[in-house]
Amino acid sequence: MSDTIESLLDENREYIASDHFQENAQYQDESIYETASRDRLAFWEKKASDLAWFKKWNSVLEWSRPYAKWFDGGQLNASVNCLDVHLESRKNKTAIIWEGELGEVRSFTYESLAKQVNKLAYTMRQTFGVKKGDRVTLYMPMIPELAISVLACARIGAIHSVVFGGFSADSLRDRIEDSQSKLLITADGGYRRGEIVPLKDITDSALSKGCPSLESVLVVSHVGREARIHMTEGRDYDYHDSIADAPHVCEPEKMESEDTLFILYTSGTTGKPKGIKHSTGGYLTHAKYSTRAVFDLNDDDIYWCTADIGWITGHTYLVYGPLANGATVVMYEGSPDYPDKDRFWSIIDRHNVSIFYTAPTAIRAFMKWGDEFITKHDLSSLRLLGTVGEPINPEAWIWYHDVIGGGNCPVVDTWWQTETGGIMITNLPGLNVMKPGKAGLPLPGISAAVLDQNGQPVTHGGGLLSLTEPWPSMLRGVWGDDQRYIDTYWSKFNTYFAGDGATIDEDGYYMVLGRVDDVLNVAGHRIGTMEVESALVEHKSVAEAAVVGMPDDIKGQSILAFVILKTGQHDTPELHAELIQQVCDSIGPIAKPRAIVCASDLPKTRSGKIMRRILRNIAENKEVGDTTTLGNPAVVAEIVVSFKATFQAAL
Numbered sequence: 001m002s003d004t005i006e007s008l009l010d011e012n013r014e015y016i017a018s019d020h021f022q023e024n025a026q027y028q029d030e031s032i033y034e035t036a037s038r039d040r041l042a043f044w045e046k047k048a049s050d051l052a053w054f055k056k057w058n059s060v061l062e063w064s065r066p067y068a069k070w071f072d073g074g075q076l077n078a079s080v081n082c083l084d085v086h087l088e089s090r091k092n093k094t095a096i097i098w099e100g101e102l103g104e105v106r107s108f109t110y111e112s113l114a115k116q117v118n119k120l121a122y123t124m125r126q127t128f129g130v131k132k133g134d135r136v137t138l139y140m141p142m143i144p145e146l147a148i149s150v151l152a153c154a155r156i157g158a159i160h161s162v163v164f165g166g167f168s169a170d171s172l173r174d175r176i177e178d179s180q181s182k183l184l185i186t187a188d189g190g191y192r193r194g195e196i197v198p199l200k201d202i203t204d205s206a207l208s209k210g211c212p213s214l215e216s217v218l219v220v221s222h223v224g225r226e227a228r229i230h231m232t233e234g235r236d237y238d239y240h241d242s243i244a245d246a247p248h249v250c251e252p253e254k255m256e257s258e259d260t261l262f263i264l265y266t267s268g269t270t271g272k273p274k275g276i277k278h279s280t281g282g283y284l285t286h287a288k289y290s291t292r293a294v295f296d297l298n299d300d301d302i303y304w305c306t307a308d309i310g311w312i313t314g315h316t317y318l319v320y321g322p323l324a325n326g327a328t329v330v331m332y333e334g335s336p337d338y339p340d341k342d343r344f345w346s347i348i349d350r351h352n353v354s355i356f357y358t359a360p361t362a363i364r365a366f367m368k369w370g371d372e373f374i375t376k377h378d379l380s381s382l383r384l385l386g387t388v389g390e391p392i393n394p395e396a397w398i399w400y401h402d403v404i405g406g407g408n409c410p411v412v413d414t415w416w417q418t419e420t421g422g423i424m425i426t427n428l429p430g431l432n433v434m435k436p437g438k439a440g441l442p443l444p445g446i447s448a449a450v451l452d453q454n455g456q457p458v459t460h461g462g463g464l465l466s467l468t469e470p471w472p473s474m475l476r477g478v479w480g481d482d483q484r485y486i487d488t489y490w491s492k493f494n495t496y497f498a499g500d501g502a503t504i505d506e507d508g509y510y511m512v513l514g515r516v517d518d519v520l521n522v523a524g525h526r527i528g529t530m531e532v533e534s535a536l537v538e539h540k541s542v543a544e545a546a547v548v549g550m551p552d553d554i555k556g557q558s559i560l561a562f563v564i565l566k567t568g569q570h571d572t573p574e575l576h577a578e579l580i581q582q583v584c585d586s587i588g589p590i591a592k593p594r595a596i597v598c599a600s601d602l603p604k605t606r607s608g609k610i611m612r613r614i615l616r617n618i619a620e621n622k623e624v625g626d627t628t629t630l631g632n633p634a635v636v637a638e639i640v641v642s643f644k645a646t647f648q649a650a651l
């Protein structure tokens with residue numbers, strides 16, 4: 001197998017969708033690129049017209065760098081666009097096919113989904129007093145009630161803040177406090193690889209140390225722990241009991257196009273995650289358009305995006321985008337290797353999934369697990385594959401295309417971010433040639449560039465990725481921190497700075513190389529090195545910590561922590577375990593360091609700044625590089641020895 005892959009790579013092979021795919025594709029005419037760039041605003045105005053509006057906008061775009069207003073003056077509701085608009089033609093069409101980790105299946109038609117959303121929306125508004133603009137935190141497993149809660153918030157104009165169920169109590173509390181949420185929806189627990197994640201217990205722990213804004217907690221009974229969870233009188237209510245008698249109709253709030261639809265916290269270069277703000281009209285316009293264009297969505301597709309709703313991918317490409325298009329969506333609760341490593345393929349086979357969207361990390365794990373888990377299932381229903389979250393190496397791309405796609409499904413490698421709201425760079429599957437490892441072209445309507453350090457566009461080769469014109473689903477700021485919005489995204493260049501390095505080739509194809517800041521990408525999850533460092537120094541034995549990414553065959557990167565212990569503390573395996581636990585408690589298991597390397601000092605400049613470049617080189621097994629600017633060059637040799645010893649021990 002690897003021989004063939006190498007020879008394919010040598011040829012720099014390009015791929016194209018089959019004639020059949022091209023002839024039936026949603027977008028077949030190359031002129032869409034030209035049309036969109038000739039009059040971008042007219043293009044977006046047309047896309048906005050695909051939504052249902054209570055009131056039409058006055059202007060398409062008002063841009064006063066770095067603040068955009070899209071479709072200002074227009075009024076709409078996102079839940080109406082995901083539900084009500086389908087109730088005539090698609091009332092009995094399946095909206096969500098949900099599969100639990102234990103194997104149970106629950107399906108919702110557009111009509112039954114709308115009913116559940118309306119009941120919850122009514123209850124939140126009438127019983128719990130949630131009003132337009134109030135924040136609601138959702139800390140839930142991947143169950144239908146999560147999608148329902150998202151849409152119910154949208155219905156009454158409450159701003160949802162979904163916190164991924166893998167985050168710890170401390171992380172949850174920080175996000176509730178930062179957003180000043182009034183209501184929280186959680187569950188008694190969720191299943192993960194056969195184990196129960198006790199979400200309500202974690203919630204209790206988060207709330208025990210603060211969160212005065214929070215008035216009520218709704219708890220979905222999902223794993224049968226009702227008897228073991230603690231319900232605080234006057235604060236905690238059972239979700240299903242609370243909505244049981246609510247009417248099936250809840251008047252949707254008329255939202256201004258620019259009203260905030262949701263905030264979603266993501267990691268940056270400081271110790272504190274930022275709440276990325278998204279609008280209603282612009283966000284939904286792009287969500288609807290990009291889902292249809294990139295995934296070539298048709299009415300009879302069965303569409304499965306494996307992302308958790310706790311991440312932006314789940315927001316845009318599991319909930320809003322596909323439902324706005326009236327699609328049938330598969331939602332799966334658990335992990336890909338439970339009860340066995342063929343779970344995804346059995347889901348595709350069982351539900352006849354035709355469009356499958358997942359992450360390179362998962363693809364690399366499937367490759368490693370071996371083809372035997374795949375060949376025992378019929379994957380012939382698939383017609384399009386997508387990837388997101390991190391760069392995909394050509395080997396994994398080709399394997400995905402050949403083995404999962406059977407050689408006849410186009411693969412869309414989609415580059416975007418929490419901040420961009422939707423896909424920015426990828427191929428249109430029926431139109432463009434695919435080059436493994438390269439995301440491709442900016443979507444029609446999107447303008448991008450690779451810039452050099454001076455902000456000048458590079459026509460061939462590498463530089464920094466920038467989006468050069470405002471787009472409808474762009475972030476509208478950082479919740480409660482305008483300065484951070486400006487500093488992070490708008491101070492490097494005149495145009496939006498994405499934080500990624502990229503190259504552009506002679507055909508204008510982008511290849512995204514990864515972050516150029518202190519943000520790691522571990523298994524497609526974004527983790528700030530500062531957050532992990534702050535967690536480590538909270539431990540009583542730690543004086544200082546520096547965290548860098550280490551190459552990882554499956555996860556892309558894993559976390560390596562260099563630590564200076566306080567005087568009198570000893571470097572023991574027990575301490576390493578405690579430090580790793582400290583990070584899990586403070587952030588969550590997704591930020592678990594792969595290893596801890598203790599040293600007497602860290603490489604620092606004379607002014608005391610940690611030289612991470614040197615640590616990164618050590619972690620990547622590269623030459624250490626120039627140490628002449630260090631105030632303490634001698635420490636480097638000690639760290640290298642300690643690093644090697646750690647990895648010998650780990651092997």
Ligand code: WT7
Pocket residue numbers: 266312313387388389390391392413414415416417418419439498499500512513514515521524525526
């Ligand atoms: C960062 C954004 C967008 C949803 C999932 C992650 C990296 C994302 C790709 C891709 C290379 C990619 C970038 C980006 N990234 N997609 N197709 N090729 N890199 O969202 O947590 O906001 O992370 O993920 O580094 O900046 P996120």
